[in-house]
Amino acid sequence: MSYFEDRDLAPDPNDDDEAYWANCAQRRLTFQQCGACKTVTHPPISVCPHCQSLDRGWIEAPTEATVFSFTWIHSAAHDSVTRSLPYNVVVVEFPSLPSVRLISNVVDAEPTSLHIGDALTMVWEDIGGGILLPRFRLAADSKWS
Structure with a gap:
């Protein structure tokens, strides 16, 4: 099952990020x-x-990262995510790349299971149409697991 059920939120590549999405x-x-x-x-x-x-x-x-910040969304800002409530939005940081942060989601997480500093492992979500999105899971060695 996908993190979000509706595909209305698929990326729309432009000249700057076309290679990023092709690599994904x-x-x-x-x-x-x-x-x-x-x-x-x-x-x-x-x-x-x-x-x-x-x-x-x-x-x-x-492929390894940590939670820099996160929030849980309990009220949908767009109809396409209503069935996914509550869902998380996570700012992911990569210890070996301190200048980069990525906004993503942690799959299979409960509202009480995420903490700042948690270790994460990247996974891929195929949302169809040749589009794969980087998502994350809590790593087995997370300090809170």
């Missing part, structure tokens, strides 16, 4: 890295925010 479709989470100053950024943008270089490449993201 291959089960590869990647982040942009500036070829000039090596700054890693997310979400993808056409110009490096640090040095303004147009030389942009991609690096593989680690």
Whole structure:
């Protein structure tokens, strides 16, 4: 079963993030890295925010992460997520990439099971149409499990 039942929330790739979504479709989470100053950024943008270089490449993201912040949503802002209530929105950080945070969800989590600092492992959710989304699960070695 998917995290959200309705597919109305599928991404709509643009010139800046088309490669990101193509990599996700291959089960590869990647982040942009500036070829000039090596700054890693997310979400993808056409110009490096640090040095303004147009030389942009991609690096593989680690599959392990931690919870930086989270919230549980109990009231739907869009009809397509009503059946998924309550659901979480998690800001994920990657210890080896301190400049990058990703907004995602932790699957199979209960409102009392998430804590800041929890260890996470990335999983992929196939929402159809060739679109795969990076989601996360609580790692077995999480300090709260």
